[in-house]
Amino acid sequence: MLNRILSGDYPRSKPLTALLLIIVVSLLLGPFLFDGIRAFTTLGMICVFIMVVAAYDLMLGYTHIVSFAHTMFFGIGAYGVAMATSNIGSTFPAVLIGITGALALSFVLSLLLGLLSLRVKAIFFALVTLAVAFAFLSLVTQLYVITGGEDGMRVRVPRELGPAFRPLDGTLPGIDVPTLLKGLLTQPWNLGQVWQDSLFELRLSGRNVMYYALLAVSAGVFLFLLRLVNSPFGRVLQAIRENEFRAEALGYRTVVYRTAVVILAALVATLAGAAFALINRYVNPENTLNFELMVFILLMCVIGGMGTLYGAIVGSTLFILAQTYLQDLLKWVGQYTDGIPLVENLLGPGHWLLWFGLLFVLSVYFFPAGVVGQLRIWSMRRRSRDQQPPDGPEAEPLPQT
């Protein structure tokens, strides 16, 4: 059963399994474990970006296609839903029309981009996508009448997905884990009090319905991509990554595969963009189309681990947590470094990205496989140290000359 769901691609490392379990359980029980609107938004963003980063990893990690147009498709999805709901009305058919239209547009654009990659070589493709994404961004910013320009658009979601809708009359109990942990660390003698403090009551609203729908879509997309990369199709992608020339010589039409990957990643990004619009309920060029967002996706993908879809989960969780909470941490550190001229500035809460950039560069040098890849390498080493494997794959026979 589990084998079927995970397509035979297990985490293959105990720490990684533990990490993934923590993340998955936190996401599943999210609204019951974390109180407050900020935590809720963070959970939603993690779900959205798991999709975005997994799709990006399909291109970057599995096929070595560097595309900077991923946010363009993300933005198409977000604006598709936003424009459909504001023009037709906040109903489910409108949302559906928006998503369908966005998917169609993304399909056409990504097909064109994929065909363009026929004409130009790999590194050109990266530059061309960068330029095209920029042109799209500027178009969206300029077409004020349709897209709201810099001001963006408010997304009027259907009532069933909004905060006013109550699926249940009563409340459900919840435990705020951060408060609990903080209490356990600071006053472990006062267990009862801490327990009481961390309890809270959750009134289910349409936002929670939206969250669980998003989680289901995200899990479905992720498992689908996991199935895909472990299928013969995925093997061909990896062959293209390792040596495109040889893959072509084996008879695979690499152009078809590459175009298919570009289109597929674009469609998933569009879907994620639509989900983003629904959960965030506000889209503007900055939160959907900006080049900075593209860099963030790149960071998530690489830090999590290129070429491993689990890296998408780990990477996006780590990054979004850092984005939301590293500023608090830096602020806290800042109390102690106040007054030291340069350090004070370097550790300012606004400069969390500096440290993440540094981490990124260092991880490209020293842990090119990312968090997931490195954990797998370590546990593989440990396993091969523990037992001299008689059941390992046989060594390749030497070529006869």
Added chain:
Amino acid sequence: MNKETTAMPMSDPIQEAPRQRRSPRVWLSDFQENQAHLFLLAAMLILSLAVIDFGTWLVLTISGIAMGGMLFLMASGMTLTFGLMSVLNLAHGAFISLGAFAGGTVLAFWLDGFAGAPGLMSNLVAIIPALLFAAFVAGIVGLVFEKLVIKPVYGDHLKQILVTVGGSIILMQLIEVIWGPNEIPVTRPESLSGALMLPESLPVIGGIVLEKFRLLAVVLGLAIYAAMLWVIDRTRIGILIRAGVESREMVEIQGYRIHLLFLGVFIAGSALAGLGGVMWGMYKEILTPHMGDEMMISVIVVIILGGLGSIRGCFYGALLVGLINLYIGFVEPRLAAVATVGLMVGVLMWRPQGLIPVIKV
């Protein structure tokens, strides 16, 4: 060295064969095929002249060339870096910002007395140090950047893209740490602000108003282009660079330390980016840490248009981008960026290697 070894891959090919009379159509298709950059430039000038009236067109053209000059300054370093060592430096935009901030500091804080004073001489006392300081800072940071960030990932395009994107984040954030997150206004020196008006008595071009700063940008861009062409075509270093672009291994086999050469080119390229950054900053009269990133798109379009690694191509690409920006911006301002990218896509469809191809990627 005899003539054969100094044959210039960047100069126009063809010709030599005895010229014979050809029909205009043959001539045109030949021109289109062999001198694509000039063909495109001529086509753009003629088409725009047909739409826009002459006085406006002239002003737009000169502004476009000025913008092209600044773009060329910013883009030339990146194209040479790619041509020589096939390093794609996506942090180039950060160097543009860095130069703008370094030069802006000189103009706005250190020598602001000279910059604000009337009179050309006292202005030059501020402008020349600003340009030099920007080039110097960008060059030094370029040196460190090459040693720390780029050197470990030679030959691996994917890692280069990742690492230089990361490096660009770090540089931008450091700029914010040093200069603060706010925009810094930089007033143009007194003698460069304002405009020249051509005397009414001149026959066709009388009464046209030209901004002084744009004229300076045109002159500086042309001067740097001429200097670079001279270095590339006439000096020993230029021969080595050209040879390195053609085949790195062969240069190494001859006993030259190509890495030192590359380091030099990288530093020079960063310095040029810094120079372009100051010019751009003075043009915009406001400095933001992300101004380099915003220019990166135009820079990328320029180097793709010209053909990666080609100085001549970079120059013509910069002119084309500058002109199309101004022309389209005049007709429909909202479409300027789209037109720039459209031009690039169109050219790529027509000539996948760029207008003046040098290397085979």
